[in-house]
Amino acid sequence: MRKVIHNELYTKRFGIELAQKLKPGDIIALIGDLGTGKTTLTKSIAEGLGITEMITSPTFTIVREYMSGRIPLYHFDVYRLSSAEEMNELGYEEYFFGQGVCVIEWADKIMELIPQGSIIIRIEYGINEEERIYHITNIT
């Protein structure tokens, strides 16, 4: 599915709505260049899950956990990983196959680990500064 996101407000609305449908074990793989709004979208998903903590960029520690919402949120940024094997060191299986929702920035770096049934959102810059194009697919 292709969706035009006109501005940040649409990103917010999209994230909050998406969050309503999420259940434990769901995985959302975000793919898109620097600054396309992966963290911004994750903030809205978190808001939709009822998370009250501040969501900040996980680039530095690779994964951050948020427990204050309806379902736990595990927020990954795997940009700095050089290979999918490195995910083992983080104990990723406990997150991916656990009772929370995983949102993964730069998921293309670890595509072989993304399980079936995950939602993939590819984000591209649009024509205007605030516009983004979402390409949404499910891995089946």
Added chain:
Amino acid sequence: MKDNKLITLGIETSCDETSAAVILEEREVLSNVIASQIKVHQAFGGVVPEIASRHHLNNINPVIDSALKEADITLRDVDLIGVTSGPGLVGALLIGLATAKSMAYVLKKPLIGVHHIQGHISAVYIEHKELEPPFLALVVSGGHTSIVDVTDYNKYEVLGHTRDDAAGEAFDKVARVLGLGYPGGPLIDEAAKKGNPHAVEFKRVFLEKDSLDFSFSGIKTGVLNYLNTQKLKGAQLNVNDTAASFQLAVMEVLTAKTIVAAKRTKRDKIVIAGGVAANSLLRQMMKDECERKGFDLYFPSPILCTDNAAMIGCAACYKYKSGLVDNLFLDAYPNKAL
């Protein structure tokens, strides 16, 4: 003990530096050995966690040995062991922790886990023997951007922090899109010296009127948008001008908010710490502002701004003297809050 003074062994492995230091009492550095992995990670354009852990593992023992040797002491002289327990990369933290724990166990000496950011703040004590809390601190690094009211050696109140990217992270990301390489901070600092900081007016993000929080994801996207517009126009990109303009925009916000926070808390001393505190423009702007507004300014020399174990040893000694000792169950906390 040495001359009846406490000896602390500090260990730091939270990110890409493996470091060990020997500290006499709170503030005297007998040795501070740092094995940097920056060269190793340059090829990848940033720290690669698994590679980082492996290098820590190889480096940790030789680094501790040289720290002891340089301080002219043996392990038996060590009175307490301080180690970074978070935040950081979990695999990297665990190497330092496992080493510290086994040493504490074998030597039967107290073990003290140190918050990395408390370490960065404590770095300032080492070179400014007269500095005592309370003061207002701006901690700016690769993973943090916080304004902290330091009310006592072990009492901190975070007044504001970044809502998205840390300042150092923004430097690293912008350096990447400008093709400058890694680590971005020092490279942008250098490039900016040759550029015009008013060439591009990037938006300064101050958030709500009274907020002491920061947001740097907008300026990252702002730089990208600017690059795209230049490309569409077929215009030549001036890297130095872009770097200088970006840097000024970030530093204006950091400086302004720090001054507001100091006024609000009625502190007369301001400290800047963390990797980004090495930035030449930030230092100059803070100096000018503090002079104009009547604050005393303190910052560490560049080597104590980036990750090092001397700051961890110093912080550990202060914690020890306040009775804040951990046991061998001490764990790594990758996302620990201050």
